[in-house]
Amino acid sequence: NAGVTQTPKFQVLKTGQSMTLQCAQDMNHEYMSWYRQDPGMGLRLIHYSVGAGITDQGEVPNGYNVSRSTTEDFPLRLLSAAPSQTSVYFCASSYRAAIDTGELFFGEGSRLTVL
Amino acid sequence: AQSVTQLGSHVSVSEGALVLLRCNYSSSVPPYLFWYVQYPNQGLQLLLKYTTGATLVKGINGFEAEFKKSETSFHLTKPSAHMSDAAEYFCAVRGEGRRALTFGSGTRLQVQP
Numbered sequence: 310n311a312g313v314t315q316t317p318k319f320q321v322l323k324t325g326q327s328m329t330l331q332c333a334q335d336m337n338h339e340y341m342s343w344y345r346q347d348p349g350m351g352l353r354l355i356h357y358s359v360g361a362g363i364t365d366q367g368e369v370p371n372g373y374n375v376s377r378s379t380t381e382d383f384p385l386r387l388l389s390a391a392p393s394q395t396s397v398y399f400c401a402s403s404y405r406a407a408i409d410t411g412e413l414f415f416g417e418g419s420r421l422t423v424l
Numbered sequence: 425a426q427s428v429t430q431l432g433s434h435v436s437v438s439e440g441a442l443v444l445l446r447c448n449y450s451s452s453v454p455p456y457l458f459w460y461v462q463y464p465n466q467g468l469q470l471l472l473k474y475t476t477g478a479t480l481v482k483g484i485n486g487f488e489a490e491f492k493k494s495e496t497s498f499h500l501t502k503p504s505a506h507m508s509d510a511a512e513y514f515c516a517v518r519g520e521g522r523r524a525l526t527f528g529s530g531t532r533l534q535v536q537p
Contacts, residue, residue, distance in 0.1 A: 313467070340523060349433065351514060351527040359523055367524060399467055411458040411518055411525055415467030
C-alpha cells in the first residue's frame with residue numbers, strides 16, 4: 310500500500326518551460342488536491358477535485374492546470390514556468406466524507422526550482 | 425472567509441519542558457480545527473482534530489489541544505517535549521462550504537537536549 314505517490318521529487322526548470330507533476334494514490338480516495346508550500350506562508354491550495362472529471366480552483370490557481378480522468382491520478386501542469394512558481398508542491402487525498410473532518414493524506418512533496 | 429494565525433514561526437524548548445504552540449482562527453461558521461505535523465523532508469500528517477463535542481482533544485504522540493470558542497483559539501500542548509518532536513506544526517481550519525483546508529503559516533519546534 311503506497312499511499313500518495315508524487316513524482317518527481319526534485320525538478321529544475323528554466324523560465325518558460327512546461328512540465329507536469331504527477332500524483333497517484335492507491336486508496337480509492339475520491340478527493341484529491343494540490344498545495345504549494347512557501348516559507349512563512351504555510352500551505353496554499355492550488356486546485357482540487359472531488360471525483361473523476363470534476364475539478365475546481367483553490368486559492369492560487371493561476372499558472373497551473375489540472376485534470377482528473379481517473380480516480381487514482383491527479384496531475385498538475387505548469388504550462389510556462391515562472392520563478393514565482395519555485396516552491397514545494399504537495400498532493401493530498403482523502404475519502405470524500407473525510408475532507409469534512411480534515412483527514413488529508415499527503416505525499417512526500419515535489420521540490421521545484423524555476424531559474 | 426476563514427483564516428488561521430499561528431503565533432511564533434519558531435519555538436525552542438528543552439527536552440522535558442512543556443510545549444505550547446499557539447493557533448487562533450477566524451471562521452463565520454462553527455469551525456473544524458486541525459493540527460498537522462511535518463517531519464523533515466516528509467509530507468504532513470494529521471496530529472489531532474476538533475469537529476464537535478469535547479473541546480479538549482487528544483492526538484498522537486502525547487499532544488493535545490483545546491478548542492476555546494470565546495478566545496477563537498486552538499493551542500497545541502504537550503507536557504514533556506521529546507527530541508523526536510522536533511518538526512514543523514501547522515494549524516488548519518476547514519473552509520466554509522469548500523472541500524479544502526486553510527492552513528496557518530506553520531511553527532517550527534526545536535527541542536534542545
